[in-house]
Amino acid sequence: MVPLLVRGPAWLFQWRAACTLGAFVQQRTWAGVSRIPGLGGPLVQRGSSSASSQAPEVVLTRERYPVRRLPFAQVSEDDLAALERIVPGRVITDPEELEAPNVDWLRTVRGSSKVLLRPRTSQEVAHILRYCHERNLAVSPQGGNTGMVGGSVPVFDEIILSTTLMNQVMSFHDVSGVLVCQAGCILEELGRYVEERGFLMPLDLGAKGSCHIGGNVATNAGGLRFLRYGSLRGTVLGLEVVLADGTILNCLTSLRKDNTGYDLKQLFIGSEGTLGVITAVSILCPPKPSAVNVAFLGCPGFAEVLQTFSTCRQKLGEILSAFEFMDAECMKLVELHLRLASPVRAPEPLGVLQLLARAVLTLGRPCCLRSPCLLPLPESPFYVLIETSGSGAGHDAEKLSDFLEQVLGSGLVTDGTLATDQRRIKMLWSLRERITEALSRDGYVYKYDLSLPVERLYDLVSDLRARLGPRAKHVVGYGHLGDGNLHLNVTAEAFDVSLLGALEPYVYEWTARQRGSVSAEHGLGFKKRDVLCYSKPPEALQLMQQLKALLDPKGILNPYKTLPARA
């Protein structure tokens, strides 16, 4: 991991970090993630096999939660024959094949669907929905099944409508950067496609290796580039949606501006498949930045994280493209379960420049500067990942150097590493992106995805740690600090009603007092639908229910999701 510093030699950064700690500083090593087993390979594909087949069976949703099946029809042999005529050879009824799509990738909810359909076209989706609408059959649309709130798996025996085979790019305009594609395209593949053409997908998230763009839009996914490129509500230019009765609503425009009537696509963005099935997406891709840098820094406290963010906005301005944070507990779990290592702890064989830097640093300091350093080194209480994306490598490096000088000089940051090449940037990002995966390997995960005033963002984590004590295995906080978005996660050996009782409604009430959101970016799905009232007034809920009734009068689309069960 080579430090990028324009105004000074490579060791300046490390040196200043050391300075801020006073007279004696135990010297930390530079990142060494390249030799961590498995990191170079593809990320674990969510939705397929995140947990091994040896994992204990997930309790059926209908048994774990107090939910009653609505009076939909049940799939008959005649139905199967009719569906087979619509999508010949793509009606899946094999129980083994149906196992994975019935379970969410976090392994917290499990449906009992007996049919999965794999349409290839919007017309097929329209035929399916028209049929199901007439027959009063419930349908659960499913993309990559990477959702966090049980929104993408059936609750009972809903027919699973998978977008897996709807994976074609329909057009790409290499002047405007507008991509039009089917809903089942995998985000990472789209990323590669547009990057080869000089553009970037405006969203990025840990699940990119398996999530579908249609699912992203249906969830209104936020992710890692939100800070820079904003919400999907701005970057999605058009949608094609199949309504509950099979009507195809073609709003697949590629225009940046279009004020002809109500913006219908907004209804479907973030509605989790409950108002219509997104079948195609038109999305504006920004030009690929020519220079990207990632700094992974250690901060001594959360106050310093916040001040680092302020300094960052001031010094990096328009080139700042991500500001993520994670606490030391997250880092522990990533190290433990994924065998990744903190880049500001784990050593790697040093290069000449780094050795030189260390040689300079050791002058007069009783420090562990062997190469490679084998001593266990202290960790930082917090880490931040800062990404810059710009059009001028030199300018960006200068801005970054200015920023680092300030945060190191003032003690806001005590340690860190920088990456400029793609492989190492990816490694640093992995530490942040794979926290979810590490958590899922730690046991049952109680997940909270909250929007909070940034100055109170971490208080809830500390508060809960004290409140839960040894009942929780781990209480961790990380997330998109730049967007005021905390991912609060609590792990335990197994699902435990009493632990849940200690967490809820406590977390929601705490959030509501701060006028925050109880779902910043994950949506409500099945697991959070009953907490909507903590962030929305009754008038809003009523209007949502009216919209659902208007667009899906029989309620066949993704039932038991998003909106609370009616009293």
Place this chain on the structure above:
Amino acid sequence: MVPLLVRGPAWLFQWRAACTLGAFVQQRTWAGVSRIPGLGGPLVQRGSSSASSQAPEVVLTRERYPVRRLPFAQVSEDDLAALERIVPGRVITDPEELEAPNVDWLRTVRGSSKVLLRPRTSQEVAHILRYCHERNLAVSPQGGNTGMVGGSVPVFDEIILSTTLMNQVMSFHDVSGVLVCQAGCILEELGRYVEERGFLMPLDLGAKGSCHIGGNVATNAGGLRFLRYGSLRGTVLGLEVVLADGTILNCLTSLRKDNTGYDLKQLFIGSEGTLGVITAVSILCPPKPSAVNVAFLGCPGFAEVLQTFSTCRQKLGEILSAFEFMDAECMKLVELHLRLASPVRAPEPLGVLQLLARAVLTLGRPCCLRSPCLLPLPESPFYVLIETSGSGAGHDAEKLSDFLEQVLGSGLVTDGTLATDQRRIKMLWSLRERITEALSRDGYVYKYDLSLPVERLYDLVSDLRARLGPRAKHVVGYGHLGDGNLHLNVTAEAFDVSLLGALEPYVYEWTARQRGSVSAEHGLGFKKRDVLCYSKPPEALQLMQQLKALLDPKGILNPYKTLPARA
């Protein structure tokens, strides 16, 4: 107007421009807008007195257009008394006071409302609407009355609900930049308010001196900063809206991310007051850039405008904040009606540096380099206004210099001027922002606001010029090139049905063939509501009508607007 060039002396830019034209170049002068009468003063306030009281009376909408009054109740004396109890002293019935709010500022449509209400609070708006809903009285919400499509004035005798007195800032968070304010705040005043606190309004438009933020949101205004800060659909974080029946829908959150249920505010953004009355807005303001530059450049053809745009995106990257274009006809009208002058034509007394530059330039060139130059100089067929906004003045200047070097060297740009101080930047912007005003002084204006593929953007203008011949006074094209948004305007001495027949549906069919939008940012209002079908399929129109029926079953909110008259 002092040129900003880091890598060379002040004259380099002008010199290179001259070079690209070959051996003999008639030298143009630098901008001289500072001494143009009236420019330093406030812009004409739209909606109040854009036309003088001597202007001919505007024909009543109900007489000019084939529109029939819907069966709403008529305002009775009892109604007036009841409304007086809700907003005491703020029920306006004086015919003289009602003249201006009955006419749109373009003076193309005119209603005959006999009552205008000026509520101060959302509760008052709620009481008014509850009353009107019960009594079946139609209501026309009005902000600054700066709309382009007759959306903000009554068609018949609808009660005008003005947001003029709802002009309070409710809160501003100086870390996040989130502004919460009432709907009647004037955009320019909000701009000043947040700029004093180190932030910027994410939208800006020519009408800023009188338009209201609530009206901007109801129109989904695009404007001059769209290219950089994106759509209001992304920057508006929350809304408070009063529904047709008087229900207050409080979705006035200040959170960057909130995925709790359907995003109801999106229904109201761009719905032109037909689904609810926006009473308060929460909006995310970006940090104020520390360095702003504006270049006003002349291009020899539209192909060169497009290439200048591509070069611009490549060279200026993340600091590009606007790319506007206007044709020579626009410049003529601005000069003629507003007495502004092209900064690349009109001379001003030259400074030492400029004289020096010119002295260098005259070497060997038979050019009109007197000071001030009094010769009529040739104009450019096209002008572009490029704005950069960044956090590092030095870096931005270097990028701009790089860009200019390339476009001047390759002949894409033949002339130009640069501004870095606020006063001169404002002057250059005035040329672009006040085109609408100049057009309105030229006669009756047929306005088209189209989204088109950028490469075809100007074809329609040339095409129409040939088609209309002398029947049109002027056919001009300008707009937000960076967003693919053309403002096509045709002026004539007076409204003329046969000219309208030559324009419509021709313009709409042309646009539809390019899969463009017949309203990029102005909305549909009254004047464009029947052309919705050129950009949206019947299924979309049907859903829009269903939404209208759901939210406003009696149809009292801004009737005759946005949606086509039912068959």
